[in-house]
Amino acid sequence: MNPIFIDKIEILKLYKRVDTHTHKGIQGHALIIGGSYGKIGAVCLSSKAALKSGCGLVTAFIPKCGYEIVQISIPEVMVLTDVQEKFISNITFDIKPQAIGIGPGIGQEVATQTAFHEFLKTNKTPLVIDADALNILSQNKSWLSLLHPKTIITPHPKELERLIGKWNSEPEKIEKTITFSKQYHLIIVMKGAPTHIIDGDTIYENTTGNAALATAGSGDVLTGMITSLLAQSYEPINAAILGVYLHGLTADIALPETGYQSFVASDVIANIGKAFLSLENKD
Numbered sequence: 001m002n003p004i005f006i007d008k009i010e011i012l013k014l015y016k017r018v019d020t021h022t023h024k025g026i027q028g029h030a031l032i033i034g035g036s037y038g039k040i041g042a043v044c045l046s047s048k049a050a051l052k053s054g055c056g057l058v059t060a061f062i063p064k065c066g067y068e069i070v071q072i073s074i075p076e077v078m079v080l081t082d083v084q085e086k087f088i089s090n091i092t093f094d095i096k097p098q099a100i101g102i103g104p105g106i107g108q109e110v111a112t113q114t115a116f117h118e119f120l121k122t123n124k125t126p127l128v129i130d131a132d133a134l135n136i137l138s139q140n141k142s143w144l145s146l147l148h149p150k151t152i153i154t155p156h157p158k159e160l161e162r163l164i165g166k167w168n169s170e171p172e173k174i175e176k177t178i179t180f181s182k183q184y185h186l187i188i189v190m191k192g193a194p195t196h197i198i199d200g201d202t203i204y205e206n207t208t209g210n211a212a213l214a215t216a217g218s219g220d221v222l223t224g225m226i227t228s229l230l231a232q233s234y235e236p237i238n239a240a241i242l243g244v245y246l247h248g249l250t251a252d253i254a255l256p257e258t259g260y261q262s263f264v265a266s267d268v269i270a271n272i273g274k275a276f277l278s279l280e281n282k283d
């Protein structure tokens with residue numbers, strides 16, 4: 001099956017300019033759920049990326065140990081904490097986000113697994129699932145049926161393998177991912193070089209990005225970006241496509257200054273603005 005290439009022409013068909021009369025209350029509220037002791041950075045990266053991708057409000061739901069870390073490193077982000085100090089054990093909140101991203105740095109404690117299960121049973125908000133939340137699903141495959149249609153999952157190759165099993169060739173990998181996408185009605189962002197997005201039988205192939213992205217936390221940033229676009233009322237497939245395109249573009253923009261080696265996940269965030277601006281240029 002031939003992929004649809006995600007390039008600037010395709011992106012301009014779905015990109016929505018910011019309305020002059022908008023305000024933070026209608027620009028979308030994203031909730032990022034994740035973090036555990038030693039991995040609060042994943043939530044900092046994800047929630048900052050969400051803010052820098054245009055949503056009006058961002059809240060992070062984290063274990064207690066991350067409270068000051070997030071408040072000090074990103075004062076624009078609001079914070080809700082779990083009752084536990086080092087991991088998430090009970091996901092409850094009284095806000096009404098338009099999109100939720102769950103998984104960066106969340107870990108796989110038994111209590112976290114149970115909390116994630118309870119969350120999936122009641123959640124009705126558009127969702128992006130990443131990292132350890134995907135690993136938890138791999139260990140509890142019956143929970144996949146709780147996911148609403150068009151839920152976005154963002155596995156790297158190892159996380160994908162844990163979900164769908166091993167493959168022997170690239171075509172078989174794509175074929176198995178299509179079957180999985182159809183079985184659970186999921187949008188699957190197959191992260192890699194290049195990243196493919198699978199939505200049932202439709203395959204998209206991204207054209208931006210480079211090896212500078214092979215750095216800790218760059219996937220956590222992508223989760224924040226897609227969650228932000230989802231909160232801004234992009235259709236789930238368009239949020240995934242635009243998020244992946246912009247994420248890759250940041251590395252293409254930064255490369256002449258950072259080189260491959262010194263590009264870090266925070267450089268993705270620092271270049272999101274330039275990536276958006278390039279969509280406003282004629283060339």
Ligand SMILES: NC(=O)C1=CN([C@@H]2O[C@H](COP(=O)(O)OP(=O)(O)OC[C@H]3O[C@@H](n4cnc5c(N)ncnc54)[C@H](OP(=O)(O)O)[C@@H]3O)[C@@H](O)[C@H]2O)[C@@H](O)CC1
Pocket residue numbers: 038039040041042043103104105106107131132135156157158159191192216217218219220
């Ligand atoms: N600052 C923070 O707080 C950070 C927190 N983080 C958080 O940590 C948690 C664990 O996440 P994680 O992805 O590091 O661990 P895990 O799922 O075992 O996968 C690792 C293995 O997968 C493979 N692999 C990966 N990419 C591949 C590729 N392109 N192509 C092929 N293989 C690939 C590779 O396997 P190998 O090839 O070595 O067998 C590798 O060893 C998670 O919650 C995350 O959010 C991190 O984001 C970092 C920054």
Ligand SMILES: Nc1ncnc2c1ncn2[C@@H]1O[C@H](COP(=O)(O)OP(=O)(O)O)[C@@H](O)[C@H]1O
Pocket residue numbers: 131156191192193194195209210211212213214215216217218219220221222
């Ligand atoms: N060689 C590469 N070329 C292009 N993109 C890459 C390359 N290596 C990694 N990436 C991208 O970087 C991101 C890595 O995500 P992930 O493995 O989840 O990182 P982390 O969990 O550390 O945040 C993905 O978007 C992936 O497509």
Ligand SMILES: [Mg+2]
Pocket residue numbers: 130131156219220
């Ligand atoms: Mg990751």
